[in-house]
Amino acid sequence: MKLNQKSIAILVVVILFGGVFVSDALGLWKTESSKVPVKIQSGEFAGEADPADIRGSYTFGDIEKVFPITAETLGEVFWVTENPESFQLKRLEEMYPSEGEFEMGTSSVRYFVARYTGLPYEQTGEEGLFPVAIEFLKREGKISEEEAQTIPVMNPEIILQYEDAPEETVVEEHVEPLVKGNTTVADLFALGLSEEEIISVIGEFESKGELVRDVCNGNEVAFSAAKLTLQELAEK
Amino acid sequence: MKNRRWIQIGFFLFIAAIAVNHGLTEAGGGIAWLSNASLHAICPFGGVVTLYTYITDGAMIKKIHESSLVLMGLVLFLSVLVGPAFCGWVCPLGSIQEWVGKIGRKIFGKRYNRLIPKKADRLLGLLRYGVLAWVLIVTALSFDLVFSTVDPYYALFQFWTGEVAISAIIILLAVLGLSLIVERPWCRYACPYGAFLGITNKFRIFTIRRNAKTCVDCKQCDSVCPMGIEVSTSGKVRDLRCISCMECTSEAACPIPETVQLLGGIKDEA
Ligand code: SF4
Numbered sequence: 001m002k003l004n005q006k007s008i009a010i011l012v013v014v015i016l017f018g019g020v021f022v023s024d025a026l027g028l029w030k031t032e033s034s035k036v037p038v039k040i041q042s043g044e045f046a047g048e049a050d051p052a053d054i055r056g057s058y059t060f061g062d063i064e065k066v067f068p069i070t071a072e073t074l075g076e077v078f079w080v081t082e083n084p085e086s087f088q089l090k091r092l093e094e095m096y097p098s099e100g101e102f103e104m105g106t107s108s109v110r111y112f113v114a115r116y117t118g119l120p121y122e123q124t125g126e127e128g129l130f131p132v133a134i135e136f137l138k139r140e141g142k143i144s145e146e147e148a149q150t151i152p153v154m155n156p157e158i159i160l161q162y163e164d165a166p167e168e169t170v171v172e173e174h175v176e177p178l179v180k181g182n183t184t185v186a187d188l189f190a191l192g193l194s195e196e197e198i199i200s201v202i203g204e205f206e207s208k209g210e211l212v213r214d215v216c217n218g219n220e221v222a223f224s225a226a227k228l229t230l231q232e233l234a235e236k
Numbered sequence: 237m238k239n240r241r242w243i244q245i246g247f248f249l250f251i252a253a254i255a256v257n258h259g260l261t262e263a264g265g266g267i268a269w270l271s272n273a274s275l276h277a278i279c280p281f282g283g284v285v286t287l288y289t290y291i292t293d294g295a296m297i298k299k300i301h302e303s304s305l306v307l308m309g310l311v312l313f314l315s316v317l318v319g320p321a322f323c324g325w326v327c328p329l330g331s332i333q334e335w336v337g338k339i340g341r342k343i344f345g346k347r348y349n350r351l352i353p354k355k356a357d358r359l360l361g362l363l364r365y366g367v368l369a370w371v372l373i374v375t376a377l378s379f380d381l382v383f384s385t386v387d388p389y390y391a392l393f394q395f396w397t398g399e400v401a402i403s404a405i406i407i408l409l410a411v412l413g414l415s416l417i418v419e420r421p422w423c424r425y426a427c428p429y430g431a432f433l434g435i436t437n438k439f440r441i442f443t444i445r446r447n448a449k450t451c452v453d454c455k456q457c458d459s460v461c462p463m464g465i466e467v468s469t470s471g472k473v474r475d476l477r478c479i480s481c482m483e484c485t486s487e488a489a490c491p492i493p494e495t496v497q498l499l500g501g502i503k504d505e506a
Pocket residue numbers: 444460461462463464465467473477478479480481482483484485
């Protein structure tokens with residue numbers, strides 16, 4: 001059997017576009033990570049989206065689609081005034097320098113969503129909320145006065161610092177932490193840490209693709225302390 | 237214009253449009269009816285580099301998505317059928333090298349493609365497999381898309397974003413510059429995906445065959461082959477570098493009808 005140029009042209013177009021069309025129909029064609037957190041596996045809330053799986057790549061709009069909370073509300077309590085729907089959580093860490101062991105980042109959003117929705121969430125020790133968020137939870141009847149006392153409060157001054165300081169100053173003073181919520185075990189290897197060093201700090205892990213935070217949670221190691229130790233080891 | 241040119245131009249513009257639309261969408265705009273996938277999501281080589289982690293860990297490496305695995309499967313199927321037609325007909329980096337090569341042909345005339353000795357050209361061709369091994373190993377170890385730091389294809393469609401490593405831009409410029417003296421230098425000497433797909437030339441179902449009985453030994457097929465393959469001495473082209481471009485066939489360069497053709501079947505293996 002003989003094929004000519006025309007047949008090759010047809011084969012190329014039909015196989016590539018047809019294949020994409022069929023795979024799309026079968027639900028296999030995914031060009032981005034799904035912005036839907038995994039479901040809680042067991043217990044009273046089994047089947048509900050797990051706030052602990054909210055990722056830094058999600059926007060407030062993505063959260064609005066999955067949890068009963070609006071992007072506007074999230075924008076209000078995290079002081080994001082412009083376009084909260086398309087605001088990616090990972091930008092929080094860039095906006096607000098970390099304060100002690102608290103970090104105004106993805107974990108704080110996970111924590112807020114959990115408190116607002118009443119879903120279970122195990123704290124990692126680095127969450128904190130601005131007073132405006134705590135007031136909001138109280139006003140909405142999501143937490144009592146006593147509970148409000150137990151929530152770590154982020155110093156609102158860091159917002160004032162951020163707003164007052166000229167942009168370059170903020171960039172110069174803000175030292176990017178090496179180990180963050182989205183750091184994987186593979187990233188630790190890339191930072192030059194050995195397997196023994198990593199295991200001694202966070203415990204055994206199953207694969208290099210795991211998030212350091214998840215490994216810490218699984219091994220009951222405080223992530224906030226572990227990331228400081230890992231940072232020191234990486235800077236040695 | 238030949239079928240292949242149209243397909244190459246079509247895919248080049250299509251990929252460029254998707255790359256631009258991705259940037260526009262991230263900035264809050266974009267064209268709704270056009271795909272806004274990232275360049276990594278529509279690159280079949282992403283499927284190859286993530287295969288190991290996908291099998292061993294069930295995880296995709298960063299920035300690679302399931303669409304890359306789908307494309308990898310489709311391109312592999314096409315290659316088993318007719319050889320690496322993806323390289324010769326679709327890949328925009330291959331196309332742009334050919335287009336720059338046309339300028340080179342005008343400048344250097346008959347010396348074009350002959351400035352690198354044949355033996356060196358063949359040996360350099362093996363470099364592709366070194367690059368392929370390096371990419372697969374470092375990706376599996378780092379869980380990261382390390383290749384994007386040197387990938388001229390990524391640089392070609394993202395150079396305006398500020399996200400491209402300077403090393404990738406330098407390699408792209410070097411590749412385009414070298415295209416003026418030798419056709420498809422990246423494909424010949426460095427492309428890891430071309431190396432991977434090239435393996436199918438050893439067992440593809442439809443192959444380029446030369447009929448020695450009717451051949452007049454004019455060597456037209458050799459001079460047009462963009463990958464420097466000596467078609468005139470082969471019965472069946474099983475060279476790892478063939479990209480199924482069909483330029484050597486009786487439909488294009490070969491002046492004798494039914495002498496160099498793309499035929500199926502396993503008879504008359506040369
Ligand atoms: S000219 Fe012929 S031998 Fe050379 S790459 Fe194209 S199809 Fe293969």
